[in-house]
Amino acid sequence: MLLEVTELTKAFRDTMAVDHISCTLGNGVYGLLGVNGAGKTTFMRMLCTLLLPDSGAIRWEGSDIFSMGGAYRKLLGYLPQDFGYYPDFTIQDYLLYIASIKGLRPAYAKKHAEQLLQQVGLWDIRKQKMKKLSGGMKRRAGIAQAMLNDPQILILDEPTAGLDPRERIRFRNLISEIADKRLVLLSTHIVSDIEYIAGEILLMKDGKLTLTGTTQELTASMPEQVWRCTVQREQLDHYLQHYQVSNIRNTADGVELRILSASCPMAEAVPEPATLEDVFLYHFGEKAGADHDIL
């Protein structure tokens, strides 16, 4: 069960959204990590056959997914970043409608929709209209629709965007539950979302896959060391200007910094094991801080 991506390219006018991407994805959870505008959504939309690539190919079990058409989409579950729904439908109606366009038999669809509603915790409010749901509830309805056809390929584009921390944790747990025996590709620019659940991480920058591997492999590959040190408040600007700082914490003694640097930034600095957040900061630098909810 392999999804092979070969030299995939897509440009919008002068912008190269996806630039010669190649990768092979099997069963497991993959985290696609990148800042906004890195090309994640374009890449995922091509995987869902919603966009045609300018060049390159995507193959499922050796067959071109665009030629497979409906047969490929039968294997697919997709939760888009901008998850749209039918506001006047109840959650149950919504799921049954999506089940019908996914080709599920009505009797099976009803049974399976009930199971999923219970799994995502929406059973008690199944008769409520979609427009009355909170952001978190809508996302849960979104994951339920993506799971309706028990997909072999589950693509989730920024599934935790806009969710509060409690909902995000709940969502991560839900994905871990359903990730068994299928390919799950999860895009985000929030590192903590995938740090715990993704088996493999794909780092995407400017339309390219810059780095792939497990969290351990990625952190091990980082050439710079992570240092923890405490500085006086008046020295903070100096360190921010001269080093990549991944975290700042106020303490009674001053300001505790987490610094990425090949050399020791000060005598009192203590080396620390690198995390995925550090890798992310190292690769995306300034851009990583552009989004306030990045880490």
Place this chain on the structure above:
Amino acid sequence: MRTMIFYEIKKTVSRTGGRIALGLLLFTLAVSCFLAVRVYYVNEEGAREYGYSAVQKLRAAQKEWAGVLDEERLQAAFQENIRIRHSPEALSEDITENEIAFGRLQGIYEIRSLINESYAEGFRSYDYYLADRLTSVNAADFYQNRVRLLREWLETDAKDQFTEAEKAWLIRRYEELDTPFFYDYVKGWRRAMEYFPTLVMLAVMILGYLVAGIFSCEYQSKAEAVFFASAYGRSRAVSAKVKAGLLTVTGIYWALAGCYSAFVLAFLGADGASCPVQADRGGWKCFYHLTMGQAYVLVLLGGYLGCLFLSGLTMLVSAKTRSSVAAVMVPFGAVFLPSFLSFIQHPLMNHILVLLPNRLLDMGTTLGYFYLYPVGGQLHGAVPLLLILYTALSLVLYPMQYVEYRRLSKK
């Protein structure tokens, strides 16, 4: 497929706007029914009566004169009119007395109108009091006058409007009418035809509003990604949208037309279905040879075809532009634009205007139009051309929606 169609229709009618639109349609149906059956009967005291009993009395009065409208019946009706008009009640200056006289006239009122048409001075003139002024009529001329007046009109006022072949064709059509024809009480059919266009014009706009969202709703609610990424999102689900549109239009239209027709004809009576349209004053000049029943079926079919075509066009615009707003303008434009274009007085423009889809919505009036079209070496009136043209266009429109919407699935 049935589930998909069910939910597509549910999407349309579950919206607040959709429910309001359906409510408005029901309200219009009620008003149209009320207006169509609001018929009065003037009783022996000269007072107006309304309601079902009034209809029954009027029907009974006119039924007395039902039968083949031959010279004998015409002469009798004419003499009866003279007798009533010269009665003390008719000559009185008291309005109530006049009303009593009018009450006695109700039985022959429609035949009297036909006499006014037949013995008129010109083809395009109508004098309400003509039958009262005539001292005698040659009943043998009654049907021939119809042809004579047409011929005179074609040679004078309308001499430049038609070619010689068209003139000959029209005269032949007039001569081909089977006479003497059967006369009967046809109030039910006439009133049903009279008020139906208002109902159907509002229906076409409401149907347009309902179906305008069928293709654009995915884009408006940003649900298109899930839709197109589904197994049937580019095949059966699109087909379900087309079918849902067809079913919505067909179901709502025929429910509306059925309720309206059943109520109006049950209330006013469906007598005279086999009378030719010429047996009613409104159809006297018509060159189509149809019975009242056939004409009404034509009115219903025309309305359906108009709704089907305009809703189909609305859906196509919706599929192409992904916008309900742009799509919903289609039925409005189709209904109102011809009114503005009619200010352009040009023979060609008039011929075009009569072939626009809004004419399907008022087939009763279209039956009275004198526009001829040479097709396939033969002359035809606008009615058969409208039916053929818009049936063909509708057959093309709906598959086009499917193709167009599928095209959007890949960018």
